[in-house]
Amino acid sequence: MAEPVVTLAHGGGGASTRQLLRDILLPLLDPAHALHLEDAALLPAAAGSPAWAITTDGFTVRPLFFPGGDIGKLAVCGTVNDLAMRGARPEVLTVSMVLEEGLPLGTLERVVASMRATLDAVGAVVVAGDTKVVERGRGDGMFLSMSGLGKVQVSPPPAAFRAQPGDQVLINGPIGDHGIAVLAARENLGFSVAVESDCAPLWSLVETMLSAGGPDVHVLRDPTRGGLAAALNEIAADSRVGVIIREADLTVTAGVRGACDLLGFDPLTIANEGKVVAFVAPRQATAVLEAMRAHPLGRGSAVIGEVITDSPGRVLLETDLGTRRLVDMPGGELLPRIC
Amino acid sequence: MTRASTDGQRVLAAHRFRQMLAELVDRPIRLMEVCGTHSQAIGRFGLRQLLPADLRLLSGPGCPVCVTTPGEISAMIALATSGVIVCTFGDMMRVPGHTDNGSAPPTLSLAKAQGADVRVVYSPLQAVEIAQAHPDREVVFLGVGFETTAPAVAAAVLSAARQRVPNLSVFAAHKLVPPALVALLQSPGVALDGLLCPGHVSTIIGAQAYAPLVQQYGIPCAVAGFAPGEIMAGILSLVRQVRAGEARVDNDYARAVRPEGNPLALRTMYEVFRPADTTWRGLGTIADSGLAFREAYRGFDAVARHGVEVAVLPEPPGCCCGAVLRGAISPRDCPSFGDPCRPESPVGPCMVSSEGSCAAEWRYGQLAPEVREVTA
Numbered sequence: 188m189a190e191p192v193v194t195l196a197h198g199g200g201g202a203s204t205r206q207l208l209r210d211i212l213l214p215l216l217d218p219a220h221a222l223h224l225e226d227a228a229l230l231p232a233a234a235g236s237p238a239w240a241i242t243t244d245g246f247t248v249r250p251l252f253f254p255g256g257d258i259g260k261l262a263v264c265g266t267v268n269d270l271a272m273r274g275a276r277p278e279v280l281t282v283s284m285v286l287e288e289g290l291p292l293g294t295l296e297r298v299v300a301s302m303r304a305t306l307d308a309v310g311a312v313v314v315a316g317d318t319k320v321v322e323r324g325r326g327d328g329m330f331l332s333m334s335g336l337g338k339v340q341v342s343p344p345p346a347a348f349r350a351q352p353g354d355q356v357l358i359n360g361p362i363g364d365h366g367i368a369v370l371a372a373r374e375n376l377g378f379s380v381a382v383e384s385d386c387a388p389l390w391s392l393v394e395t396m397l398s399a400g401g402p403d404v405h406v407l408r409d410p411t412r413g414g415l416a417a418a419l420n421e422i423a424a425d426s427r428v429g430v431i432i433r434e435a436d437l438t439v440t441a442g443v444r445g446a447c448d449l450l451g452f453d454p455l456t457i458a459n460e461g462k463v464v465a466f467v468a469p470r471q472a473t474a475v476l477e478a479m480r481a482h483p484l485g486r487g488s489a490v491i492g493e494v495i496t497d498s499p500g501r502v503l504l505e506t507d508l509g510t511r512r513l514v515d516m517p518g519g520e521l522l523p524r525i526c
Numbered sequence: 527m528t529r530a531s532t533d534g535q536r537v538l539a540a541h542r543f544r545q546m547l548a549e550l551v552d553r554p555i556r557l558m559e560v561c562g563t564h565s566q567a568i569g570r571f572g573l574r575q576l577l578p579a580d581l582r583l584l585s586g587p588g589c590p591v592c593v594t595t596p597g598e599i600s601a602m603i604a605l606a607t608s609g610v611i612v613c614t615f616g617d618m619m620r621v622p623g624h625t626d627n628g629s630a631p632p633t634l635s636l637a638k639a640q641g642a643d644v645r646v647v648y649s650p651l652q653a654v655e656i657a658q659a660h661p662d663r664e665v666v667f668l669g670v671g672f673e674t675t676a677p678a679v680a681a682a683v684l685s686a687a688r689q690r691v692p693n694l695s696v697f698a699a700h701k702l703v704p705p706a707l708v709a710l711l712q713s714p715g716v717a718l719d720g721l722l723c724p725g726h727v728s729t730i731i732g733a734q735a736y737a738p739l740v741q742q743y744g745i746p747c748a749v750a751g752f753a754p755g756e757i758m759a760g761i762l763s764l765v766r767q768v769r770a771g772e773a774r775v776d777n778d779y780a781r782a783v784r785p786e787g788n789p790l791a792l793r794t795m796y797e798v799f800r801p802a803d804t805t806w807r808g809l810g811t812i813a814d815s816g817l818a819f820r821e822a823y824r825g826f827d828a829v830a831r832h833g834v835e836v837a838v839l840p841e842p843p844g845c846c847c848g849a850v851l852r853g854a855i856s857p858r859d860c861p862s863f864g865d866p867c868r869p870e871s872p873v874g875p876c877m878v879s880s881e882g883s884c885a886a887e888w889r890y891g892q893l894a895p896e897v898r899e900v901t902a
C-alpha cells in the first residue's frame with residue numbers, strides 16, 4: 188500500500204476532516220481546548236470582565252470573485268461569524284496574505300476594498316498583517332488567513348455541547364446558496380444557475396438574537412463546509428442528544444434544488460456563509476424567531492426542528508411524506524455524479 | 527399554491543399510497559428499482575416505510591460506477607499514473623480498484639493526491655476543451671455511464687473529430703441497460719415480480735425499449751420519474767399489474783419519456799459507437815451490452831491508443847457488490863457493510879457512488895425500527 192496522503196476529502200468539513208483532526212491535529216491543541224471543538228476558543232478573563240473569544244481561519248476559493256461575494260468578504264465574514272457563534276462581538280482581526288506572482292494589483296485592490304467594506308459593516312478593525320509572495324503556479328491567485336478576537340456578550344456563552352431536549356432549532360433562511368454559487372462560477376456546468384452566495388457578517392443578527400434570548404440561546408453554529416448536515420451532526424454528538432428537522436420547514440431555493448438534483452448533491456451538505464443555526468430553549472424560541480425576522484439577514488427565518496431525547500448523537504429528518512430518515516455526517520469532498 | 531398546502535397534499539398522498547398498497551398486496555411481491563437514482567430517491571424520501579411487509583424493493587444494476595469492473599477501474603488508475611491528463615465525472619474519483627496492485631494508488635483520488643493529473647468534469651465537452659488547451663499532452667476521458675451519458679460522450683467525440691483535436695481519446699466503458707435486464711431475468715435465483723424502469727435512461731431509449739422484456743419474460747414494467755409522487759405511481763402500476771396477472775410497460779413518467787425515446791441522441795450514440803460484448807460487475811459478460819468505437823472513430827479509442835490492458839480481476843476481498851447489483855442480497859446482508867465498508871473508507875463501489883445502493887442504505891437506512899414511526 189502507498190503511503191497515506193492528504194486528499195481533497197480531508198478539506199470537505201465532514202467525516203474525513205474530523206478523522207484528520209482526531210488522528211493528527213488535535214494533539215497539537217491544549218488539552219482543555221481539544222475537548223470540545225467550537226467555532227472559537229474562549230480565553231479566561233479577570234473576574235468581572237467578559238471572556239475573550241479567539242479564532243483563526245484560512246480561505247481558499249476559486250474563482251476569487253463569485254456572485255454575492257469574493258475572497259476578501261468571505262474571509263472577514265468567516266472570521267467574525269466564528270466569533271459571533273460564541274456570542275462574541277468581533278473587535279480586532281489580523282490578516283495574512285499569500286499572493287501568487289502575477290496576480291494583478293487591481294485584483295488585490297478590489298479584494299482589500301471588499302474586506303474594508305465588510306469590516307466597516309461589522310465595526311471591527313484589522314490591527315496586524317503579513318504578506319508573502321509565492322512563485323506563479325504555486326498559489327490560486329491568493330490565499331487569505333485571518334485571526335479574530337471578540338468580547339463575549341452573554342454568560343454562559345453558546346456552545347455546541349449545550350443543546351437540551353426540547354430546544355427549538357432555528358435558521359435564518361434558505362440553505363446551500365454559497366456552495367452552489369461558487370461551484371457554478373467555477374465549473375462549466377452546462378446549465379445556468381441563478382444563485383448568489385449568502386456570504387454575510389452575522390454579528391448584528393446574532394446580537395439581536397442574544398438580546399431576545401440571552402442564555403436561553405444554547406447553541407449557535409454557522410453551517411459552512413459540510414452544510415447543515417455537518418453542523419447538526421456535530422451538535423448532536425457534542426450534546427449527546429437527538430435532533431429532528433422537518434423538510435417542510437426548510438427552505439431551498441429553486442436554483443439550489445435544481446443544481447443539486449442534477450449533480451446528485453443533498454442541499455443539506457452544501458456550504459453556507461451567511462447562515463446561523465440556533466438551538467433555543469422553548470420558552471424563548473418565539474422571541475428569538477421574531478427578533479431574527481425583524482433583522483435584514485433574518486427575514487426568511489424559521490423553526491426547522493427540535494431536540495429529542497431518543498437517538499442521541501443522531502440527526503433525523505421528517506420528509507414531506509411524513510416518513511423519517513437519517514441525516515448522516517457528510518463524508519468529504521462533493522463529487523458530482525454520472526447520470 | 528402555498529408551501530403548506532403542498533406539504534399537506536404530499537402527506538395525504540403518502541397516506542393514500544400506504545392504504546392502497548395495504549389493500550392491493552396480498553402475497554409476497556419483489557420489485558426491483560433498476561436505477562441508482564431511484565434507490566437514492568427511495569432512501570431520501572423514506573418510501574420503504576410506506577410499504578407493507580410483503581412488498582420488497584430491491585436495488586438493481588443501474589449505478590454506472592458500480593457496474594464498472596475492478597479490471598476497468600484498475601486500468602483507469604494505471605492510465606492516470608502514466609502521465610496523461612485523465613478527465614472523469616466525479617463519481618469515479620473514490621472508487622477503489624484492485625487493492626493488490628503493487629504500489630499503484632487504490633483510487634483516482636489518491637492518484638491525483640500523488641501527482642497524477644486527474645480532472646473532474648461536468649460534461650464530456652470539457653475534455654475536448656482541455657485537450658485543445660494542452661496540445662502537447664494526451665487527454666483521456668473516462669466514458670462511464672449508461673444510455674443517458676453515452677450520447678453526450680459521442681457528441682464530444684464528433685466535436686473533437688470536426689475540430690481535428692488529435693490528442694483526445696475516450697476510455698469507453700459504457701453499458702446498455704436493456705441487455706443487462708435480460709441477463710438479470712435469465713440468471714438463476716433472481717425472482718422478480720416487476721421492474722421499476724429508470725427515468726433518465728428511458729428519456730433516451732424510450733418506454734418501448736422494455737416491450738421485448740415484457741413479451742419474453744412476462745415481467746411487469748413501469749417507467750418512473752424521481753419525484754416521490756412519480757415513484758409511488760410507478761410502484762402502484764407494478765403492484766396492480768402483478769395483482770391482475772398482467773404484464774405491460776406503464777409509462778408513469780410521460781412528461782419526460784416518449785415511447786420512442788430521443789432518436790437524435792440515439793443516432794449520435796450509434797454514429798460513434800456500435801454494440802459490443804462487455805463485462806458487468808456482478809452480472810458477468812453480456813452480449814451486446816456495451817459500446818465499442820466504430821471503425822471511423824477508432825482513433826479515439828484510448829484502450830487501443832495507450833495500449834491499456836483491462837485485466838479480469840476478482841472483487842475486492844469481502845466485497846459483495848456483485849450480489850447486491852443482482853438484487854440477490856440487500857446491502858445490509860453484506861458482511862462488510864458498515865465495518866469496514868463505509869462511505870469514507872469504501873471496500874466496493876456501491877458504497878462510493880452517490881447512486882450506489884449501499885451508499886443509500888448507509889446514508890438513509892440506519893434508523894432503528896422504533897424511530898421509523900411514520901406520521902403519514
